[in-house]
Structures are given as C-alpha cells and as structure tokens.
Amino acid sequence: MNKKFFFFDIDRTLGLNISERVPSDTSYCLRQLQRQNHLVAIATGRLQCDARRFAEQHHIDDIVADGGNSLTVQGQLLEMNGLPLDSCKALLHDLDKRCIPWAVVTDNTLRRYSPYENFPRADPHNYMETVIQPVPINALTVIYKITYVRQDSGQPRQEQYGLPHLPYLDNTWLIEPVDKGDGILRMLDRIGGNPDEVVVFGDGLNDISMFRKPFFSVAMGNAQPELKQLADYITDDNDKGGILHACIKFGWI
Known part of the structure; x- marks a missing residue:
C-alpha cells in the first residue's frame, strides 16, 4: 500500500x-x-x-x-x-463603541487578554485563562484569536469585517483561521x-x-x-x- x-x-x-x-x-x-x-x-x-x-x-x-x-x-x-491585523483592529474598535466585551489571543500561550471585567468565562469547557488588563488595540502587532459576546437577536447585526466567525462557549463568537x-x-x-x-x-x-x-x-x-x-x-x-x-x-x- x-x-x-x-x-x-x-x-x-x-x-x-x-x-x-x-x-x-x-x-x-x-x-x-x-x-x-x-x-x-x-x-x-x-x-x-x-x-x-x-x-x-x-x-x-x-x-x-x-x-x-x-x-x-x-x-x-x-x-x-496571525489573523488579518487591520480587519481585527477595525472589529475591536467597533466592539468598543458598542460596549461589547471581547478578548484576544496575542501570543502562543493559553491566555487571552480582555479589558472587560465582565467578559464571560464561566463555561467549564473553556481551557484558556482570561487575563483582565488594558489592551491597546492600535499597538497590537499580531492577533491569533478573538472572542466576543454574541448579541441578542433584537440587537443590530455586528459587522464581521470579513473575519470567520464560529459559535463558541459562553454565548460568544470565536474568530480564528x-x-x-x-x-x-x-x-x-x-x-x-x-x-x-x-x-x-x-x-x-x-x-x-x-x-x-x-x-x-x-x-x-x-x-x-x-x-x-x-x-x-x-x-x-x-x-x-x-x-x-x-x-x-x-x-x-
């Protein structure tokens, strides 16, 4: 064979x-x-x-x-x-304007960073550590993944900036290649x-x-x-x- x-x-x-x-x-x-x-x-x-x-x-x-x-x-x-950086930054700025919590993975570790204290992380299947700290969007040089909270059906549709979206844990979207x-x-x-x-x-x-x-x-x-x-x-x-x-x-x- x-x-x-x-x-x-x-x-x-x-x-x-x-x-x-x-x-x-x-x-x-x-x-x-x-x-x-x-x-x-x-x-x-x-x-x-x-x-x-x-x-x-x-x-x-x-x-x-x-x-x-x-x-x-x-x-x-x-x-x-990483993901397309300009598209990611545009999305993150948009999410900030709409006060939608998000987190990003910016290094090859099982940590994601979020400036939002209320970023959801209760699901026991989540295997990543969520670190709450300031995340200066414009200073980011690489983004491997993004997660952000999915909005209720009655809310205006979030612009996706051509990035692939997958339903994920804690009622979030996962953006990854x-x-x-x-x-x-x-x-x-x-x-x-x-x-x-x-x-x-x-x-x-x-x-x-x-x-x-x-x-x-x-x-x-x-x-x-x-x-x-x-x-x-x-x-x-x-x-x-x-x-x-x-x-x-x-x-x-």
Whole structure:
C-alpha cells in the first residue's frame, strides 16, 4: 500500500468533547497507522502550543494548527501566522463603541487578554485563562484569536469585517483561521507528500476546508450535517470506534 498522510481534527474527532481524553481504540489505531509507515498528523483550530501539548501526549510530531495558520514538522514550529491585523483592529474598535466585551489571543500561550471585567468565562469547557488588563488595540502587532459576546437577536447585526466567525462557549463568537486544507497543502510541500494520498478525519464546521479533493474525507458519526454532506465516507461516532472502524474498512491497518 502507498504511504498515506492522515490528518485528524482533535475535538470530538480524536478527543472526547473538548478534552485531552482519547478512546483506547483510537489510540491503538494511531499506533497501528504509524507502524504501517503512514504519516499521522493533527489538523486543528487549536493554538499551536495547545495542539503541541496534545500531540506530544499521543506521540504525534506533525501538526497543522491555528486553523491552518501554523505548521509544526517533526516537532519543530516552522510557521505561525496571525489573523488579518487591520480587519481585527477595525472589529475591536467597533466592539468598543458598542460596549461589547471581547478578548484576544496575542501570543502562543493559553491566555487571552480582555479589558472587560465582565467578559464571560464561566463555561467549564473553556481551557484558556482570561487575563483582565488594558489592551491597546492600535499597538497590537499580531492577533491569533478573538472572542466576543454574541448579541441578542433584537440587537443590530455586528459587522464581521470579513473575519470567520464560529459559535463558541459562553454565548460568544470565536474568530480564528479556518483553512486547514491550505495548511495541509503547505505541509505536504515541505515534506514531499502527495495530496492524492491524504486522508482527513473531522466533525465540525471548521473542518470544511479540508473536506476537499483530492483528499479522501471521513466524517465522524457525530459530525455536523453540513460536513457529512461533503464526506467521502461517514464512520461511527468518535466514542464508538469510528476512527478504528474506518481504518480497518479501507485496509489502512
């Protein structure tokens, strides 16, 4: 069999919900893929430092993180790019005018910074530390993520400035890059991989960009309906052996 290049989303694909926990059958499958000489990599929206921590726990060296904006190859961070800075600053100034609380991630750590004491952070699934301090918008040189409070349906629609918005915890919007597919292609260029041999696994809306040809795409049984419509194959839920079942069905292990 030709060498395959497997790219797995983390949350609700490899991991159970938003956590570090991976089912034992999935861990077994990853080890078997590696023993067959396939490349096993991560493709996630998580910040690079968080994705690296998860990957190291599961003996994975290659990571497309930050929604495609960072590349880690053989454990070495090679690229890490932020969101479009001018668009982000315009959005933050607009949110300030409307008194809508926001927070930004400006470094490769699990900290987000907000000038708003009332920024919501009660959801137990939130894994980032929220630091309340002044954030001078015009002085920012890089922004990796933004979260801000979603307004009630009766409020005027917030201008999005062309930035990708995903519903997130604590009734907020999450703005982060969403082109994992482009990140995968850039990684293949660096390692000499063939796009025709790529297999991607995902469950969420931020996986849509990697459910593209010529990649072979597998949606988890617990995936969003929009993603399932794009998939080449729909497997079982991630807590019901979905990854292992797909890899056995197609003879990858």
